[in-house]
Amino acid sequence: MTYFTGLQCFLCGTAFPAKALFVCDQCLGPLEPAYDYEAVRADMSRTAVASRPKNLWRYRELLPIAGEPRTGLHSGFTPLVRADRLAREIGLQELYLKDDSVNHPSLSYKDRVVSVAATRAVELGFQKFGCASTGNLANSVSAHAARLGLDCYVFIPKTLEPGKIIGTSITNAHVVAIDGTYDDVNRLCTQVADRFEIGFANINLRAYYAEGAKTHAFEIAEQLGWTFPKHVVVPVAGGTLLPRVGKGFRELRDIGFVSDSMPKIHAAQAAGSAPVIRALHAGLEYPEPVKPDTIAKSIAIGNPADGFQVLQVVRETGGWGAMVSDSQILAAMKLLAETEGIFTEPAGGTTLAVTLALVEEGKIPRDESVVVSITGNGYKTTDAISGQLKPVVQLGRSLKEFETFLADR
Numbered sequence: 001m002t003y004f005t006g007l008q009c010f011l012c013g014t015a016f017p018a019k020a021l022f023v024c025d026q027c028l029g030p031l032e033p034a035y036d037y038e039a040v041r042a043d044m045s046r047t048a049v050a051s052r053p054k055n056l057w058r059y060r061e062l063l064p065i066a067g068e069p070r071t072g073l074h075s076g077f078t079p080l081v082r083a084d085r086l087a088r089e090i091g092l093q094e095l096y097l098k099d100d101s102v103n104h105p106s107l108s109y110k111d112r113v114v115s116v117a118a119t120r121a122v123e124l125g126f127q128k129f130g131c132a133s134t135g136n137l138a139n140s141v142s143a144h145a146a147r148l149g150l151d152c153y154v155f156i157p158k159t160l161e162p163g164k165i166i167g168t169s170i171t172n173a174h175v176v177a178i179d180g181t182y183d184d185v186n187r188l189c190t191q192v193a194d195r196f197e198i199g200f201a202n203i204n205l206r207a208y209y210a211e212g213a214k215t216h217a218f219e220i221a222e223q224l225g226w227t228f229p230k231h232v233v234v235p236v237a238g239g240t241l242l243p244r245v246g247k248g249f250r251e252l253r254d255i256g257f258v259s260d261s262m263p264k265i266h267a268a269q270a271a272g273s274a275p276v277i278r279a280l281h282a283g284l285e286y287p288e289p290v291k292p293d294t295i296a297k298s299i300a301i302g303n304p305a306d307g308f309q310v311l312q313v314v315r316e317t318g319g320w321g322a323m324v325s326d327s328q329i330l331a332a333m334k335l336l337a338e339t340e341g342i343f344t345e346p347a348g349g350t351t352l353a354v355t356l357a358l359v360e361e362g363k364i365p366r367d368e369s370v371v372v373s374i375t376g377n378g379y380k381t382t383d384a385i386s387g388q389l390k391p392v393v394q395l396g397r398s399l400k401e402f403e404t405f406l407a408d409r
């Protein structure tokens with residue numbers, strides 16, 4: 001039984017068949033999957049969900065595939081970590097980290113969206129699978145393509161961190177590095193997808209891909225015993241994750257799984273690439289493109305595809321947002337590791353630094369529950385932080401030297 005009924009335009013509601021389509025030919029709005037929510041309400045229960053394997057497919061009634069999942073059987077259901085030491089440091093009473101830095105198999109939130117896009121790519125008959133990426137998506141697309149035996153084409157800006165590139169090349173994917181920004185890469189890929197029958201996770205399969213991000217919200221609610229936190233802080237690049245976190249929470253209310261009021265959803269960006277935060281603060285409906293320049297390369301997108309939707313969801317839920325400098329990002333990466341032992345990449349540092357800023361501004365009251373989305377892993381981007389850390393202690397082999405070192409501390 002599938003509850004997914006086809007695609008529809010997010011703006012004008014026109015219905016489209018469930019093919020590799022992503023833009024409405026009537027109004028140019030983005031397409032999104034439609035579901036038979038009445039049937040979902042009748043058939044899907046919290047008990048049934050609880051009995052299923054701990055992966056993102058446990059919410060499959062609300063995911064846009066026609067048959068059985070083809071990949072992602074170990075993706076999702078990442079830890080929701082209660083972070084009391086960090087909470088004390090920030091002055092919060094109830095703080096959680098949704099830790100997608102340990103998502104399987106490629107260590108970022110992207111394994112959610114790619115599990116769905118790759119399954120759909122196979123269902124639609126694609127033999128080639130690809131993406132335009134700032135790094136993490138490339139890692140995930142190439143990993144899932146390898147498992148499925150798909151020929152893989154990954155396009156990236158040439159300035160990405162070596163760890164991200166190697167993590168893709170190891171799968172024998174075709175890695176194409178473009179002399180330009182992510183926005184240049186994305187523009188090229190839109191032309192490539194049309195011509196060469198490649199299923200691009202975040203272009204012609206984008207409607208399916210984006211839905212996978214709802215599972216981040218489903219899991220937060222389930223891991224909190226089918227309740228919502230008061231606040232969620234989410235990083236924004238192309239703008240896939242944040243609006244789908246909102247959509248996921250809304251669906252859980254609609255199908256009767258959770259009765260709490262919607263969490264306030266806050267947006268996090270690096271100051272060197274903050275088109276959405278600038279638009280939010282200026283009261284604009286659409287972000288104006290910027291040229292990114294930040295160490296948070298995975299979220300350095302100057303012209304976000306779903307920027308409009310991010311602004312809409314932040315405003316609808318009563319959330320807010322902030323942007324932080326590269327030095328604030330590095331400090332937050334260290335703070336997270338020092339208090340909770342979690343090594344995130346600059347995107348996670350951005351989200352935590354923005355959380356601190358929002359607490360300082362009073363947008364997040366100290367006595368209200370907060371979930372911070374940690375979406376990527378620091379072991380991929382060691383070059384960003386290596387110059388900032390305490391030097392390694394260099395000693396000879398004698399006990400005396402260690403004694404002297406301890407005495408001098």
Ligand SMILES: Cc1ncc(COP(=O)(O)O)c(C=O)c1O
Pocket residue numbers: 108109134136137235236237238239240241242298299345347348375376377
């Ligand atoms: C680590 C990490 N976090 C967050 C994001 C945000 O992505 P988006 O806003 O496109 O969903 C990305 C996107 O590349 C990412 O790599």
Ligand SMILES: [Zn+2]
Pocket residue numbers: 009010011012013014024025026027028029
């Ligand atoms: Zn339309």
